[in-house]
Amino acid sequence: MAEKENHSIDRSLKTRHISMIALGGSIGTGLFVASGSAISQAGPAGALMAYVAMGIMVYFLMTSLGEMATYMPVSGSFATYATKYVDPALGFAMGWNYWFNWAITLAVDISTVSIVMKFWLPNVPGWVWSTVALILIFVVNALTVKAFGETEYWMALIKVVTVIIFLVVGLAVILGIMGGHATYLTNFTYKKAPFVGGIPMILSVFVVAGFSFQGTELIGITAGESATPEKSVPKAINQVFWRILLFYILAIFVIACIIPYTSPDLLGSSASDVKISPFTLVFRRAGLAGAASIMNAVILTSVISSANSGMYAATRMLYSMALEGYAPKTFSLTTKRGIPLMALIGTSIIGALTFISSIEGPEIYMWLVAASGLTGFIAWLGIAISHLRFRRAFIKQGHKVEELRYHAKWFPFGPIFAFVLCLLVIAGQDIHSFATFNWQAIGISYMSVPIFIVLYSYYKIKYRTHVIPLDEVDLKQPDFILKARKEEK
Numbered sequence: 001m002a003e004k005e006n007h008s009i010d011r012s013l014k015t016r017h018i019s020m021i022a023l024g025g026s027i028g029t030g031l032f033v034a035s036g037s038a039i040s041q042a043g044p045a046g047a048l049m050a051y052v053a054m055g056i057m058v059y060f061l062m063t064s065l066g067e068m069a070t071y072m073p074v075s076g077s078f079a080t081y082a083t084k085y086v087d088p089a090l091g092f093a094m095g096w097n098y099w100f101n102w103a104i105t106l107a108v109d110i111s112t113v114s115i116v117m118k119f120w121l122p123n124v125p126g127w128v129w130s131t132v133a134l135i136l137i138f139v140v141n142a143l144t145v146k147a148f149g150e151t152e153y154w155m156a157l158i159k160v161v162t163v164i165i166f167l168v169v170g171l172a173v174i175l176g177i178m179g180g181h182a183t184y185l186t187n188f189t190y191k192k193a194p195f196v197g198g199i200p201m202i203l204s205v206f207v208v209a210g211f212s213f214q215g216t217e218l219i220g221i222t223a224g225e226s227a228t229p230e231k232s233v234p235k236a237i238n239q240v241f242w243r244i245l246l247f248y249i250l251a252i253f254v255i256a257c258i259i260p261y262t263s264p265d266l267l268g269s270s271a272s273d274v275k276i277s278p279f280t281l282v283f284r285r286a287g288l289a290g291a292a293s294i295m296n297a298v299i300l301t302s303v304i305s306s307a308n309s310g311m312y313a314a315t316r317m318l319y320s321m322a323l324e325g326y327a328p329k330t331f332s333l334t335t336k337r338g339i340p341l342m343a344l345i346g347t348s349i350i351g352a353l354t355f356i357s358s359i360e361g362p363e364i365y366m367w368l369v370a371a372s373g374l375t376g377f378i379a380w381l382g383i384a385i386s387h388l389r390f391r392r393a394f395i396k397q398g399h400k401v402e403e404l405r406y407h408a409k410w411f412p413f414g415p416i417f418a419f420v421l422c423l424l425v426i427a428g429q430d431i432h433s434f435a436t437f438n439w440q441a442i443g444i445s446y447m448s449v450p451i452f453i454v455l456y457s458y459y460k461i462k463y464r465t466h467v468i469p470l471d472e473v474d475l476k477q478p479d480f481i482l483k484a485r486k487e488e489k
Contacts, residue, residue: 010145010338013225015232017149021309022219022240024156027163027247028302029112030212032295035252036259036266036278038208042201044187044256045194050202051252054209055245057421058216060414061380064387065220066237067408071390072477073233075224076320078217078379081386083324084474085393089465093455094382095321097448101375102314103347104368107354109307110134116303119296130355133304138348141311144337145225148312155305162298163247166279169286170254178286187260196261203428210425212248214376216240217383218309221316225338234406258282311347318343367444374426374448381422384415393473 013021038047065078074080076091079098083091113133114126140151169178176182188194195202219236223229255278259266265281277299283291319340322331331343357364391411394401401407408414430445432438459465 011225011227012144012146013149013222013232014227015235017146017153018219018222018226018232018236019239020153020156021149021222021312022216022236023243024152024159024215024305024309026213026215026240026244027156027159028212028215028306029299030208031163031248031251032279032299032302033277034208034212035248035255036281038205039252039256039259039261039278040263040266041197041208042205043193043196043261044252046196046202047205047252047256048249050205051209051212051248052245053421054206054213055241055248057418058213059241059245060409061383061418062216062219062237062241063406063408064411064415064418065217065383066233066406067404068387068390069220069223070230070233070406071404073223073226073229074320074478075221075316076324077220077224077317078383078386079317080320080324081390082382085386085389085468087460087465087467088463089456089460090382090385091324092321092326092459093452094379095317095324095326096455097375097452098379099314099317099321099347100451101372101379102310102317103350104354104372106134106137106307106310106314106347106351107358107368109303109310110137110351110355111358112303113300113307116296116300119293127359133307134348134352134355137304137308137311138344140308141315141344142339142341144339148308152305152308152312155301155308158298158301159305160243160247162279162295163251166282167247167250167254169288170251170258170282173282173286174254174257183257185257187257190260191262193261200431203424203431206421206425207429209248210377213244215306215309216244217376217379218313220383221313224316224320230405255282258285311344311351314347314351315340315344318347367447372448373445374429375452377422377426378448378452381419381426384419384422387415388412389470389473393470394475396470397473397475399475 035047038050041047042050068081069077072081072084076083076095079091079095081091082094110130110133111126114129117124117129118126141148172178174183219233219240223233226232259278259281266278277295279298280291280295283295288294318327318331319334321327322329322343331340331346333340333342335341354368357368387408391401391408394404426446426449430441433441433445
């Protein structure tokens with residue numbers, strides 16, 4: 001399957017594309033908007049602790065994914081690895097679970113585009129902007145892989161530049177160079193700070209932090225269309241981790257220094273009101289005119305970038321599943337330029353139908369969004385399990401770790417740590433509802449879990465699959481990797 005896949009798709013993504021796609025996928029409204037609510041819930045130190053812990057976990061996950069992606073770069077990424085290294089039923093459930101997540105996220109993002117555009121043009125119907133955004137994203141993905149990579153590169157660069165400017169301006173405000181009097185670290189000890197609400201609140205922020213970091217796993221999917229995966233993937237992983245961790249940690253530090261956790265503006269942070277984005281508040285404090293308009297433009301870019309990445313990820317996952325026999329074969333058809341067009345059309349239709357449901361039936365739409373809520377964490381669990389199995393099978397079949405071009409750090413601690421923390425986050429998704437016996441809220445919060453179990457059980461029962469014995473795990477590499485190795489020699 002892998003050989004057929006890699007001969008039929010375009011492999012022109014470069015290292016800078018892969019780095020920026022993963023960076024762009026994880027720097028968005030989670031940083032620009034939701035970071036404020038994290039500080040208000042757990043206090044400055046609590047928010048920082050949650051983001052650091054989640055950032056370390058994501059790093060271990062990305063190194064696990066990187067080891068497998070450099071050995072076997074395929075567009076199906078972790079769903080393919082689960083099929084080959086663990087159990088076909090797990091690969092089936094992970095693939096459909098992840099595709100569903102991004103198809104729904106695509107609808108959420110194009111809906112958000114209409115909300116953001118109301119800031120400038122409140123009288124234009126929102127569906128107009130959402131339709132324009134969907135068409136634009138479809139065209140970019142339908143052209144060439146390089147066109148997608150370049151588009152995502154420049155949109156991600158806008159976000160990176162914004163964060164850097166924010167950090168410089170924020171530091172100037174903290175030191176009193178801009179915006180009047182210096183704040184230094186006074187807000188870190190204000191009232192109940194630095195920790196607010198104890199461990200339960202820190203755990204709740206773990207969920208917020210986890211959602212913010214989701215998108216980094218796109219590295220595994222882009223590896224399937226990388227020109228030089230054995231070089232570009234490890235480099236991208238190292239760059240992305242440090243940039244994301246520094247950006248998130250430093251940004252939260254700056255916000256916490258300037259805005260006290262008790263500020264009502266932080267509590268109200270949402271994608272629907274850019275005026276109270278923590279970034280906007282800090283820019284205003286520094287005396288920069290037009291801060292809200294500038295941040296609105298950046299958030300618009302972030303939302304479109306997220307939708308663009310989501311379309312790409314969902315399309316490649318559906319294409320890969322069609323190759324594996326998990327989806328109709330129609331979705332495996334590609335254009336002469338190597339674009340899986342039928343998978344792209346199928347994903348776009350589902351995204352559009354979901355968006356229409358947000359207009360016609362808001363309740364159905366909210367249930368769909370809730371159903372995709374924990375899918376990212378479930379995908380991360382699958383990555384950890386697949387990596388543990390891959391490394392054990394690799395050794396069991398007589399190979400040595402030195403043969404791998406990229407080694408995951410601190411194995412097996414990394415995937416085990418990630419697995420445990422992901423379970424904690426999933427379990428702690430809505431602790432408050434359990435305490436108050438709010439079963440409807442529990443059903444909405446945890447809906448992703450039973451959907452995944454149903455998918456897994458359906459395939460398991462129908463095809464009577466089993467966990468693949470370690471000595472029977474398929475470790476054959478794609479032909480293009482073997483060819484590259486021979487050329488090196």
